[in-house]
Amino acid sequence: SSETKELRILILEDVPSDAELAECELRNADMEFTSLRVDTRAAFEQALDTFQPNMVLADFRLPAYSGREALEYTRRTHPHIPVIMLTGAMGDESAVDLLKLGARDYVLKDRLARLAPAVKRVLSEERGVHNRKLAEGKYRALFTEAMDGIVLIDCATWHIEDCNPEFERQTGRTRAQLTQLLAWEILHPRQHELAQQILMDVQQAGTGRSGDFKLEKPDGETIPIEFSAKFLNIQQQSFIQGITRDISERKRAEEALRHSNRALKTLSAANLALVRAVSEDELLQAAVNIIVETGGYRRAAVYFAEEDAAKSLTRKAWAGFEHHPDWTQGLSWADNDQGQLPISRTIRSGATQICTDIARDPSFQSHREAALAHGYRANITLPLCSDARVFGGLSIYSSEVNAFDDEEIRLPGAVHPGHRVHRGGA
Numbered sequence: 001s002s003e004t005k006e007l008r009i010l011i012l013e014d015v016p017s018d019a020e021l022a023e024c025e026l027r028n029a030d031m032e033f034t035s036l037r038v039d040t041r042a043a044f045e046q047a048l049d050t051f052q053p054n055m056v057l058a059d060f061r062l063p064a065y066s067g068r069e070a071l072e073y074t075r076r077t078h079p080h081i082p083v084i085m086l087t088g089a090m091g092d093e094s095a096v097d098l099l100k101l102g103a104r105d106y107v108l109k110d111r112l113a114r115l116a117p118a119v120k121r122v123l124s125e126e127r128g129v130h131n132r133k134l135a136e137g138k139y140r141a142l143f144t145e146a147m148d149g150i151v152l153i154d155c156a157t158w159h160i161e162d163c164n165p166e167f168e169r170q171t172g173r174t175r176a177q178l179t180q181l182l183a184w185e186i187l188h189p190r191q192h193e194l195a196q197q198i199l200m201d202v203q204q205a206g207t208g209r210s211g212d213f214k215l216e217k218p219d220g221e222t223i224p225i226e227f228s229a230k231f232l233n234i235q236q237q238s239f240i241q242g243i244t245r246d247i248s249e250r251k252r253a254e255e256a257l258r259h260s261n262r263a264l265k266t267l268s269a270a271n272l273a274l275v276r277a278v279s280e281d282e283l284l285q286a287a288v289n290i291i292v293e294t295g296g297y298r299r300a301a302v303y304f305a306e307e308d309a310a311k312s313l314t315r316k317a318w319a320g321f322e323h324h325p326d327w328t329q330g331l332s333w334a335d336n337d338q339g340q341l342p343i344s345r346t347i348r349s350g351a352t353q354i355c356t357d358i359a360r361d362p363s364f365q366s367h368r369e370a371a372l373a374h375g376y377r378a379n380i381t382l383p384l385c386s387d388a389r390v391f392g393g394l395s396i397y398s399s400e401v402n403a404f405d406d407e408e409i410r411l412p413g414a415v416h417p418g419h420r421v422h423r424g425g426a
Contacts (some may be wrong), residue, residue, distance in 0.1 A: 007033035007123070012051035012070050013086070014039040014062050022057060022086065022115060029278030041065040048078050054126075055119065060087035060098075060106075064223065068098065075102040078120045084115075149225075149244035153183045154237075155203045158196075160186075161239065170246055172217030183242075188214040199229065202240055206231045212247070224251045284317035291396055292319040298376055298399045302384070304392040305333045305347045313343065316392070341367060346381040346393045355379040357370055357401045371397075378403040 001394055009026075013019040019037045026033060036051050038044045039062065056074055059128040060067040071083050087097055095106055104125075107119045143150055149167030162179045165360070168174055171186050178186070184195040191213055202209050202215055210228040217223070226245040231238070288300040299320035303313040311334040332338040333347040342353035355361040356378055358371050364379075371379075376397040384392040398404070 007031065007055070009033050009035045009119075010044070010047050010049060010051055010056045011035055011037045012044050012056065012062070012065075012067065013037055013038070014059065018059070018086075018109060019121060021109075021112060025112045025115045029120070031116060031119070041069070042333055044070055045073060045077075048074065048081070053081060055122065056081055056083040056085055057086055057115075060085050064266045065360070068101070071098065071101055075365075082126060084122065086115075086120055129423040149242075149246075151178075151242040151244065152185070152232075153199065153240040153242060156183050158184075158199065167244060170223055170244055171215055172219065172221070183240075186215055187214045199240055202229045202231050203238060209343045215244070224248055238246075273370050281317070285319075287394070288317050288319040297396050297403075299374075299395075299397040302392060303331075303343055303347075303395065304384075305390070310334070311339070313347075316337060320397070337366070340365075342379055342381040343393045343395045346383050347390050348388045350385065352383070353379075353381045354404050356404065359401075375399050377401045380404045 011019045011022065013022075016037065019035075023035055031294070036047055036053070044065070050058075056070070058067040058367060060068045067087070068083050074081055074083050078101075082100065084102050086109055087106060088109050098106055104122045107115045107118055133193045143164045146164055146166055149170045150164040151160070151167050152162040160181060160183055163175055163178055168178070171178060173181075173186070183193045183199060187195050195213065198211065200210050208228065208230040209268060210226065213225055213227050214222045214417065215225050224247050226247050228243045230241045230243075232237075232241050246401040250279070284302045287354050291297050291300040297320070299318075301318040301321075302316045304316050306312045306314055311332045313331045313333055330338060331341060331344060333344045339345075339348070340357055342363055345363070346353045351365075358364045358368060358377055358379060361368075364371055376396040376399065378401050381393050381395045381396065383390045384394060
């Protein structure tokens with residue numbers, strides 16, 4: 001049959017007729033096999049390597065080599081080969097000892113009718129073990145090579161029980177470190193309570209849940225993830241299997257699309273305002289209104305550079321100041337302590353200045369506390385020019401760090417009033 005194909009049986013037996021009777025019993029049970037009989041220690045140990053049997057039938061008593069010794073040697077050197085003992089007589093105590101040593105069964109020679117069922121049962125058990133190992137190997141390969149993070153959470157303690165390498169990479173921690181943590185401790189602190197509640201809901205309902213979270217690495221870096229949770233019952237123990245997918249690229253794409261949409265809306269409003277404006281003041285005010293109201297920025301202001309001794313800055317138009325008084329009064333575009341904000345440096349250099357994170361930018365040192373208090377997190381300033389001469393600047397503040405990507409940098413240019421504002425007869 002297909003189940004016994006290529007079955008090779010090594011028989012340790014010093015009486016040829018006893019070996020033939022055992023073979024006859026197996027063939028009468030429609031078993032197909034190849035057998036080899038040996039009767040010495042050296043021949044037996046050599047045959048384990050050269051004959052490569054699937055099973056061993058060993059006589060319990062031989063003149064110079066006992067079945068017990070053969071069993072111990074096989075278990076030590078070839079533990080995957082099952083051994084069935086054959087004996088003329090055996091007490092219960094001896095039989096138990098052999099089973100403890102690793103024999104899969106024993107058959108009395110005067111009851112050989114039990115041999116074929118015993119062999120078939122052991123072979124079936126071996127196939128089961130093989131299939132389980134194969135399945136475990138496949139699962140482990142999927143587990144370790146998965147592109148998503150996989151984590152197993154013990155519902156009794158809420159500690160992480162196991163995880164795959166991708167989950168280690170996402171969290172910035174080793175498996176040993178992760179198993180010391182409660183499941184929600186790998187997330188941003190603001191999400192601990194929500195995550196704990198979701199896990200408990202999954203446990204109680206026995207169903208799945210999903211949602212977006214932020215993993216927090218030991219160095220403070222956060223990674224946006226999509227988390228899916230599923231309840232598992234493994235050998236009467238409750239676990240939750242979590243699948244985590246790094247969605248950083250997706251979030252960046254969504255943010256880029258949001259910025260692009262904001263740019264398109266602002267461009268449309270800017271075109272209409274530029275057509276309608278009939279004066280310099282009206283044009284400047286329209287520009288900053290569009291940047292704040294349509295573009296969604298926190299604040300926008302136009303400053304003109306005065307040619308007085310202090311090289312002072314005059315605010316000509318502004319938006320987003322309703323509840324924020326002008327905390328930039330007294331600024332200068334001179335290269336001194338009052339002239340280090342980006343708006344001052346833009347006017348001096350004629351170049352666009354971008355601050356991606358006010359909390360970290362040294363140019364905001366003197367005004368950082370006030371800027372952060374008003375919710376400003378990033379800034380861009382653009383020069384206003386006439387006949388190659390810089391006469392002022394446009395300053396825009398955002399409530400988001402890293403707010404000014406390529407789309408955002410082009411956006412102020414679309415509502416840049418410089419090409420419609422003329423000073424000094426230019």
